[in-house]
Amino acid sequence: MLKRVLGIFSNDLAIDLGTANTLIYVRDKGIILNEPSVVAIRHAYGGGMNNKTVLAVGQEAKRMLGRTPGNIQAIRPMKDGVIADFTITEVMLKYFIRKVQENRFLRPSPRIIICVPCGSTQVERRAIRESASGAGAREVYLIEEPMAVAIGANLPVADPTGSMVLDIGGGTTEVGILSLGGMVYSATLRVAGDTFDEAIINYVRRQHGMLIGEATAERVKKAIASAWSKSDIREIEIKGRGIAEGMSRAITLSSHEIYEAISDPLDSIVQAIKQALEQTPPELSADIGDKGMVVAGGGALMRDMDRRLTEDTGLPVVIADDPLTCVARGCGKALEEMDTLGDVFAHDA
Amino acid sequence: MLAANVPRPGAALRKAREKLALSMEDVAHELRLSVSQIKALEADNYTDLPGMTYVRGYLRSYARLVKIDEDLVLPPFQPDPVSSPARTIAQPIRRQAKSGDRWVRMISYSVVVVLVALVVLWWQTQVGLDFNDGLFTQKSGDDAGQDPSPGGAPRVETVVTSSFKQAAGEASGPAPDIVPRSEPEASEGHVDSSANQQATSAKIKSPLRVDTDQAQPATAMIVLTFKDASWAEIRDATNKRLLHQSLNPGRVVSVEGVPPFRVFLGNASAVSLEYNGKPFDLTPYQTGLYARFVLKGHEQAQ
Numbered sequence: 001m002l003k004r005v006l007g008i009f010s011n012d013l014a015i016d017l018g019t020a021n022t023l024i025y026v027r028d029k030g031i032i033l034n035e036p037s038v039v040a041i042r043h044a045y046g047g048g049m050n051n052k053t054v055l056a057v058g059q060e061a062k063r064m065l066g067r068t069p070g071n072i073q074a075i076r077p078m079k080d081g082v083i084a085d086f087t088i089t090e091v092m093l094k095y096f097i098r099k100v101q102e103n104r105f106l107r108p109s110p111r112i113i114i115c116v117p118c119g120s121t122q123v124e125r126r127a128i129r130e131s132a133s134g135a136g137a138r139e140v141y142l143i144e145e146p147m148a149v150a151i152g153a154n155l156p157v158a159d160p161t162g163s164m165v166l167d168i169g170g171g172t173t174e175v176g177i178l179s180l181g182g183m184v185y186s187a188t189l190r191v192a193g194d195t196f197d198e199a200i201i202n203y204v205r206r207q208h209g210m211l212i213g214e215a216t217a218e219r220v221k222k223a224i225a226s227a228w229s230k231s232d233i234r235e236i237e238i239k240g241r242g243i244a245e246g247m248s249r250a251i252t253l254s255s256h257e258i259y260e261a262i263s264d265p266l267d268s269i270v271q272a273i274k275q276a277l278e279q280t281p282p283e284l285s286a287d288i289g290d291k292g293m294v295v296a297g298g299g300a301l302m303r304d305m306d307r308r309l310t311e312d313t314g315l316p317v318v319i320a321d322d323p324l325t326c327v328a329r330g331c332g333k334a335l336e337e338m339d340t341l342g343d344v345f346a347h348d349a
Numbered sequence: 350m351l352a353a354n355v356p357r358p359g360a361a362l363r364k365a366r367e368k369l370a371l372s373m374e375d376v377a378h379e380l381r382l383s384v385s386q387i388k389a390l391e392a393d394n395y396t397d398l399p400g401m402t403y404v405r406g407y408l409r410s411y412a413r414l415v416k417i418d419e420d421l422v423l424p425p426f427q428p429d430p431v432s433s434p435a436r437t438i439a440q441p442i443r444r445q446a447k448s449g450d451r452w453v454r455m456i457s458y459s460v461v462v463v464l465v466a467l468v469v470l471w472w473q474t475q476v477g478l479d480f481n482d483g484l485f486t487q488k489s490g491d492d493a494g495q496d497p498s499p500g501g502a503p504r505v506e507t508v509v510t511s512s513f514k515q516a517a518g519e520a521s522g523p524a525p526d527i528v529p530r531s532e533p534e535a536s537e538g539h540v541d542s543s544a545n546q547q548a549t550s551a552k553i554k555s556p557l558r559v560d561t562d563q564a565q566p567a568t569a570m571i572v573l574t575f576k577d578a579s580w581a582e583i584r585d586a587t588n589k590r591l592l593h594q595s596l597n598p599g600r601v602v603s604v605e606g607v608p609p610f611r612v613f614l615g616n617a618s619a620v621s622l623e624y625n626g627k628p629f630d631l632t633p634y635q636t637g638l639y640a641r642f643v644l645k646g647h648e649q650a651q
Contacts, residue, residue: 291399294402306410321402
């Protein structure tokens with residue numbers, strides 16, 4: 001009863017502080033913020049490095065990426081799943097937290113759950129924790145991403161049965177094998193969505209002698225990229241700057257070319273899965289072989305990703321429902337059921 | 350289990366598979382599932398399958414393999430984070446109250462608020478009281494911390510000190526008729542007196558006249574009338590502070606003690622002094638704003 005009364009005043013948040021997107025789940029409301037993790041900073045003229053003001057955060061700032069004049073800088077403060085720019089991350093978190101609680105008269109001071117890559121170091125975890133504290137959190141809990149994915153995908157994490165998850169995010173790919181509410185094996189691979197974009201940029205420069213930006217590369221990836229060599233061929237026309245002549249020109253890319261471009265990062269993801277399976281105790285291995293692997297994150301949306309992984313690993317592959325929000329939903333569920341779910345949180349050493 | 354209003358996907362999947370001339374084994378091989386799992390999917394029997402997350406994934410893959418729209422075989426996804434199988438986890442540890450818990454915080458905040466309120470309340474009740482060495486012990490009830498209005502009746506405050514009492518007790522041996530008159534005043538010294546100036550001066554004149562009639566007066570009286578705010582300090586023969594206070598305009602203060610008195614007035618031009626009922630000229634003693642002088646026992650009553 002007391003809990004229910006106090007619950008009225010609670011404004012707890014679960015945050016998927018991702019390299020590409022930040023999602024915020026508010027208790028009892030669901031995911032109410034999904035914005036790119038981008039901050040645009042304006043430097044005042046002659047003011048030196050200290051004279052900075054935040055120009056835009058999120059969607060608006062993402063549109064400025066690669067299109068800024070000299071005094072504006074569009075920054076992605078997260079890199080490889082961890083904080084690359086501490087101050088900017090704090091500013092971004094503050095902005096997002098204020099945005100989801102704009103009706104509050106008082107300064108919000110919520111409990112916050114943030115997910116971290118399982119391979120992040122103690123220093124990186126502390127940075128994330130302190131960023132959230134600096135943004136006004138009363139208490140900060142960290143949860144490892146594979147655990148969040150498993151909870152978000154409704155897997156029986158607490159049961160004595162093995163579950164395998166793969167989360168292909170923006171900056172990192174996480175492989176985790178879980179049983180009895182804990183992680184049996186986990187690994188982080190700094191190869192993910194951003195790596196695919198870079199691979200596409202490099203491929204276009206090498207093969208077509210043309211420079212394209214990250215935004216274009218991402219558009220290409222979302223439109224035609226396929227993870228499987230036997231997928232249907234699709235094509236897209238893009239424009240960029242020719243290296244030799246320095247003029248804008250257009251080329252047509254096929255999905256087969258893109259497959260070729262991203263095959264290296266794809267291979268390393270497959271290798272990571274194989275390595276995880278090799279390390280798995282036989283009983284859990286049997287469970288996983290029987291049920292399969294759940295894939296979440298933006299990478300799961302790539303065409304025929306499941307077919308490719310099935311073929312290479314020999315496991316049934318299940319794409320989670322709504323894979324982009326799976327981590328945030330898992331964090332949210334961990335928040336809602338903090339008392340019953342047990343110790344699923346990551347602890348500092 | 351799938352909702353009842355959704356068409357059972359097993360039959361549609363089987364039909365599509367047969368149309369493509371694929372056997373169950375082919376599908377099982379492609380999806381890396383067992384033939385029994387494919388059979389269960391086609392029979393819409395999910396009891397032996399690992400859970401809805403997996404079943405949805407299998408159906409989606411199967412539909413894609415046999416090239417039918419996955420929306421036809423899947424009920425729409427509704428994220429429902431509250432109802433999860435994870436609720437059944439064994440949780441043996443009782444949660445302990447930590448300082449960070451919300452209710453612990455709320456209780457401590459309310460205790461702090463109550464304490465602060467009590468302190469403010471106590472302070473408010475204390476504000477009206479004067480603490481000047483315990484010398485000034487009388488004050489009319491309606492005078493607490495307020496300046497009297499200029500047109501209002503001036504109040505007389507009588508200061509009686511223990512040194513005076515002792516002095517009076519010692520010195521009044523030869524004049525026993527003074528003691529009964531001064532003793533009641535001494536005992537009433539702590540009681541508020543709202544009497545006007547005339548009444549009080551009339552009241553105090555009689556002992557003074559007795560004193561002057563006597564060869565050597567034991568005590569003397571100073572009456573100070575303040576036209577403006579001023580600091581006043583008066584010490585008697587025993588160096589006891591009879592008055593040590595900043596006084597507001599309109600106040601009339603009378604002080605009794607053993608002469609000689611050492612008097613210091615901060616704003617001398619705004620003060621008129623009566624010594625033993627007679628006006629006393631302060632101008633010869635004024636240096637700048639203040640005046641400092643000594644009142645001897647039997648002189649200067651001009």
